[in-house]
Amino acid sequence: MPKSEFWKNIKNNHKENEPFFSLAPMEAVTDTVFRRVVDKATAPDLFYTEFVNSTSIIHEKAKFSAAHRLYVDKDEKTPIVQMWGKDPEHFRKSALELKKQGFQAIDLNMGCPDPTVVKNGGGSGLIKEFDNAAAIIQATKEAGLPVSVKTRLGFNTIDDYKEWVPHLLKQDIEVLTIHLRSRKEMSKVDAHYEVIDEIIKMRDEIAPNTLIQVNGDIKSREQGMELYRQHPGIDGIMIGRGVFENPFVFDENQDHSQEEMFDLFKMQLDLYDDYIENIGKKRFETLRRFFKIYVRNLPNAAQYRDQLMQTHTTQEARDIIKQVERDMAEMKDQEEAV
Numbered sequence: 001m002p003k004s005e006f007w008k009n010i011k012n013n014h015k016e017n018e019p020f021f022s023l024a025p026m027e028a029v030t031d032t033v034f035r036r037v038v039d040k041a042t043a044p045d046l047f048y049t050e051f052v053n054s055t056s057i058i059h060e061k062a063k064f065s066a067a068h069r070l071y072v073d074k075d076e077k078t079p080i081v082q083m084w085g086k087d088p089e090h091f092r093k094s095a096l097e098l099k100k101q102g103f104q105a106i107d108l109n110m111g112c113p114d115p116t117v118v119k120n121g122g123g124s125g126l127i128k129e130f131d132n133a134a135a136i137i138q139a140t141k142e143a144g145l146p147v148s149v150k151t152r153l154g155f156n157t158i159d160d161y162k163e164w165v166p167h168l169l170k171q172d173i174e175v176l177t178i179h180l181r182s183r184k185e186m187s188k189v190d191a192h193y194e195v196i197d198e199i200i201k202m203r204d205e206i207a208p209n210t211l212i213q214v215n216g217d218i219k220s221r222e223q224g225m226e227l228y229r230q231h232p233g234i235d236g237i238m239i240g241r242g243v244f245e246n247p248f249v250f251d252e253n254q255d256h257s258q259e260e261m262f263d264l265f266k267m268q269l270d271l272y273d274d275y276i277e278n279i280g281k282k283r284f285e286t287l288r289r290f291f292k293i294y295v296r297n298l299p300n301a302a303q304y305r306d307q308l309m310q311t312h313t314t315q316e317a318r319d320i321i322k323q324v325e326r327d328m329a330e331m332k333d334q335e336e337a338v
């Protein structure tokens with residue numbers, strides 16, 4: 001059982017014989033707007049922020065950019081903040097700041113493969129820096145918030161996990177989330193589910209209180225449940241890109257209409273406008289990349305997607321939705337007339 005109340009609640013507050021489910025942290029995706037859209041579709045047990053640089057949280061000149069990533073709406077469940085960086089002292093100070101701001105848990109990014117992040121000694125670069133990874137975990141813990149780690153199996157080879165995972169487990173963390181690939185593999189090969197049992201065995205031997213969450217290529221709640229049934233020692237399932245194929249990915253019931261899909265789309269447009277009006281800037285391109293989610297099941301998906309990708313305002317996107325709704329109504333009338 002985990003030590004903190006936060007993780008005890010997560011572990012206990014879902015159905016028996018099921019893992020908890022989370023939406024993976026995703027840069028420029030899991031901001032306040034999209035988290036609320038997924039929450040409306042079907043909430044997972046947990047949300048994470050996009051990763052936030054531990055230095056910018058406490059740096060006078062960079063605080064502004066961090067504040068956007070840390071923005072949480074009053075109507076949202078508080079997400080876990082994911083931080084990245086390389087300096088333990090910055091993590092210590094940032095963790096104190098996050099606690100002051102009311103956050104309840106912190107996740108440490110030790111898996112990001114981005115060359116700039118790695119070059120700066122952060123993300124998956126820490127897989128080669130055992131001592132610094134341990135120092136970062138201990139420094140972050142000083143604020144008193146529960147600390148978890150998200151990582152990959154290894155840097156150059158998946159076999160790195162044989163030393164890396166025990167090293168992390170010895171740091172007494174609340175949760176270890178593993179994206180089941182090496183850094184080198186990026187997302188180009190299938191996730192290595194074959195090592196799950198070995199990882200669970202390591203956890204049982206070294207740190208029985210640490211929860212294990214697995215991640216990589218899980219595209220539906222059912223697939224997550226199947227993985228759990230095959231490896232019952234898993235505590236949590238994290239889903240990332242699956243949400244682009246299906247915003248209702250966390251739902252047991254998969255019977256959702258196009259109307260529901262468009263309701264989510266309209267909600268996202270409204271929340272985006274609201275954010276721009278009341279909180280700050282966001283580039284429209286970052287919104288546009290979501291549009292394909294909402295038309296992918298339609299007969300003329302490619303055509304609608306292309307039209308949506310050429311929009312520059314939320315109003316233009318709304319006009320296209322209206323057009324699609326008219327097209328669908330016409331098609332239905334024609335079918336009924338036959």
Ligand SMILES: Cc1cc2nc3c(=O)[nH]c(=O)nc-3n(C[C@H](O)[C@H](O)[C@H](O)COP(=O)(O)O)c2cc1C
Binds near residue numbers: 082112215218
């Ligand atoms: C657009 C995008 C942004 C991502 N940003 C982050 C991030 O900020 N922090 C992180 O730990 N992982 C990040 N990831 C990795 C995901 O959290 C996840 O580990 C990965 O996509 C594999 O899971 P999946 O197959 O379910 O998508 C990102 C992935 C994508 C596709």
